[in-house]
Amino acid sequence: xxxxxxFVLYMLLAVVVILLAVLLGADGAWYFAWxxxxxxxxxxAAAGAAMLDAQEEQAAGRVAGKPEPRT
Amino acid sequence: xxxxxxxxxxxxxxxxxxxxxxxxxxxxxxLSFLLAAMETVYVxxxxxxxxDMARFWGKLFMINFALGVATGLTMEFQFGTNWSFxxxxxxxxxxxxxxxxxxxxxxxxxTFVGLMVFGWxxxxxxxxxxxxxxVALGSNLSALWILIANSFMQDPSGAAFNPVTMRMExxxxxxxxxxxxxxxxxxxTSIAGYVxxxxxxxxxxxxxxxxxxxxxxxxxxxxxxxxYGVLATVGVITLGDALGFVAAHAQPTKLAAMExxxxxxxxxxxxxxxxxxxxxxxxxxxxxxxxxxxxxxVTHSLDGTVPGIDALQRRAALRVENGxxxxxxxxxxxxxxxxxAALAGFNxxxxxLGYGFLAQRYEADPGKATAGEIAQAARDSIPPVxxxxxxxxxxxxxxxxxxxxxxxxxxYTLPNVVHRKTWFLKVAVWMIPVxxxxxxxxxxxxxxxxxxxxVYGVLPTWMSASTHSVAYMAFSLIGFVxxxxxxxSVEMYLMMRAVRQGPEENWRIES
Numbered sequence: 323x324x325x326x327x328x329f330v331l332y333m334l335l336a337v338v339v340i341l342l343a344v345l346l347g348a349d350g351a352w353y354f355a356w357x358x359x360x361x362x363x364x365x366x367a368a369a370g371a372a373m374l375d376a377q378e379e380q381a382a383g384r385v386a387g388k389p390e391p392r393t
Numbered sequence: 394x395x396x397x398x399x400x401x402x403x404x405x406x407x408x409x410x411x412x413x414x415x416x417x418x419x420x421x422x423x424l425s426f427l428l429a430a431m432e433t434v435y436v437x438x439x440x441x442x443x444x445d446m447a448r449f450w451g452k453l454f455m456i457n458f459a460l461g462v463a464t465g466l467t468m469e470f471q472f473g474t475n476w477s478f479x480x481x482x483x484x485x486x487x488x489x490x491x492x493x494x495x496x497x498x499x500x501x502x503x504t505f506v507g508l509m510v511f512g513w514x515x516x517x518x519x520x521x522x523x524x525x526x527x528v529a530l531g532s533n534l535s536a537l538w539i540l541i542a543n544s545f546m547q548d549p550s551g552a553a554f555n556p557v558t559m560r561m562e563x564x565x566x567x568x569x570x571x572x573x574x575x576x577x578x579x580x581x582t583s584i585a586g587y588v589x590x591x592x593x594x595x596x597x598x599x600x601x602x603x604x605x606x607x608x609x610x611x612x613x614x615x616x617x618x619x620x621y622g623v624l625a626t627v628g629v630i631t632l633g634d635a636l637g638f639v640a641a642h643a644q645p646t647k648l649a650a651m652e653x654x655x656x657x658x659x660x661x662x663x664x665x666x667x668x669x670x671x672x673x674x675x676x677x678x679x680x681x682x683x684x685x686x687x688x689x690x691v692t693h694s695l696d697g698t699v700p701g702i703d704a705l706q707r708r709a710a711l712r713v714e715n716g717x718x719x720x721x722x723x724x725x726x727x728x729x730x731x732x733x734a735a736l737a738g739f740n741x742x743x744x745x746l747g748y749g750f751l752a753q754r755y756e757a758d759p760g761k762a763t764a765g766e767i768a769q770a771a772r773d774s775i776p777p778v779x780x781x782x783x784x785x786x787x788x789x790x791x792x793x794x795x796x797x798x799x800x801x802x803x804x805y806t807l808p809n810v811v812h813r814k815t816w817f818l819k820v821a822v823w824m825i826p827v828x829x830x831x832x833x834x835x836x837x838x839x840x841x842x843x844x845x846x847x848v849y850g851v852l853p854t855w856m857s858a859s860t861h862s863v864a865y866m867a868f869s870l871i872g873f874v875x876x877x878x879x880x881x882s883v884e885m886y887l888m889m890r891a892v893r894q895g896p897e898e899n900w901r902i903e904s
Contacts, residue, residue: 325804328804329797329800329801332800332804333796333797333800336623336626336796339627340627340630340634343627343631344631344634344693345693350576350635352576352577352579352580352632352635353571353580356579356580359580359584359624360426360584360587362624363584363587363620363624363625363628364426364430364433364621365433366621366624367427367430367617367618367620368430368431368433368437368617370616370619370620371431371613371616371617372434372437372438373616374612374613374616374806374809375438375440377809378809381809
């Protein structure tokens with residue numbers, strides 16, 4: 323149920339983002355948007371991988387009984 | 394007059410070649426930047442797993458790249474062999490972006506691909522990363538120039554017909570490159586490639602996770618693909634809307650066909666969610682409509698309207714009548730280029746020259762065209778509605794399915810539990826063909842919607858082909874289909890073999 327609620331929430335978020343982009347950028351400078359957007363997508367994907375490393379290191383630390391790092 | 398069967402066979406051959414080629418291209422466009430992302434993480438963190446990932450997915454990229462090049466080269470030759478009148482008519486404009494693509498983007502991409510594959514042990518980390526980014530940039534720049542050429546066929550900006558040389562000539566390179574169709578189409582197509590690569594990587598990673606193989610690589614690849622894919626899918630949908638918005642102005646018949654809009658209606662116009670268009674009767678059967686949505690989608694306002702096919706056909710009939718004197722003047726100018734009266738007559742009607750050509754299909758001397766022939770020529774200006782309508786809906790439907798898939802993928806990968814969701818991993822594997830189908834439907838929407846023109850409003854398809862024999866065209870078509878089917882089979886065999894083998898164990902030792 324919780325997953326479904328989040329799924330609906332994320333889908334709504336995607337729809338809002340698309341609507342905003344559509345309304346703001348009917349005749350947009352799309353080449354420029356591609357340059358910026360591609361760099362952003364690549365970097366976010368890269369950040370996602372780094373985040374997974376951190377999550378696994380944290381989980382491994384918990385399994386080994388180490389105290390979790392303070393944030 | 395070119396034999397109609399030859400034209401149809403030429404169209405089928407080009408469509409078959411393009412559809413085969415377009416199975417390879419999007420994966421190259423998207424996977425190249427995903428490789429760049431993986432290698433960026435490797436260089437910044439120094440963790441060898443990311444090098445393994447870049448090398449493994451790079452191997453699959455290379456299989457796809459090689460076969461994509463093999464299928465793409467023949468398309469450029471087909472312009473000359475099967476579409477010689479088209480090439481002569483618009484070659485001065487159309488040839489420029491294709492030449493730039495070959496000399497700049499393709500050479501760049503091909504050169505750096507070699508360095509990317511063989512340079513792992515010869516280049517420093519930073520140098521190799523730069524090479525990978527350049528491959529990604531080169532692949533996408535290659536697509537840029539091809540799509541600029543294609544956009545000229547959809548919206549011929551920056552060019553004018555010269556009645557003395559009997560060819561279209563470039564008037565503004567800037568308009569050619571920056572026209573709205575080229576901009577939105579390039580970005581839409583390029584990031585559709587990102588979505589394709591993301592689904593491919595997610596699907597193969599899911600397959601590994603289902604078998605508990607290469608888990609470290611699979612989980613990281615899946616996470617990166619999910620993030621890359623969700624953002625790209627949002628971008629594809631946004632740019633799809635932009636492309637529709639552009640088409641509403643530049644290609645109203647394509648838009649009307651995409652929406653099955655037979656009749657002009659007052660605002661706010663309803664959207665045909667599902668319908669079965671009947672071209673002969675010019676009406677839809679069993680239509681399910683959403684009120685006001687069409688106005689909102691194509692004009693971005695509730696009080697905007699777009700013309701229906703009835704109005705567009707009436708407008709086309711007037712343009713055919715106005716274009717006939719231009720064709721007649723052109724015949725005079727072809728024999729006597731200095732004839733001032735013919736030149737003045739041509740200039741007075743030149744904006745409808747293409748519509749005059751539509752009438753010439755039925756009457757070699759269009760000045761003698763009957764009212765029935767003019768009406769038929771006007772009917773010809775409408776693309777095949779049912780095919781365009783359904784190709785568009787299938788593309789959009791599959792696009793929304795991929796958005797839902799990526800949202801769910803994020804929900805499972807961000808807390809790092811995706812490897813435990815067996816049902817979802819199975820779905821991910823079955824999702825692999827979806828973006829390829831969506832890409833093909835998108836291409837069909839764009840190109841069938843352009844009919845009956847090779848260059849929209851300027852040059853009809855029926856007069857663009859070469860004067861080959863039916864036997865020649867049928868033989869070469871069968872040859873192409875057989876050859877390309879073999880290519881697809883080879884690609885699938887090599888891909889599946891590489892996936893089954895997985896990342897090679899000696900990669901880390903080598904480094």
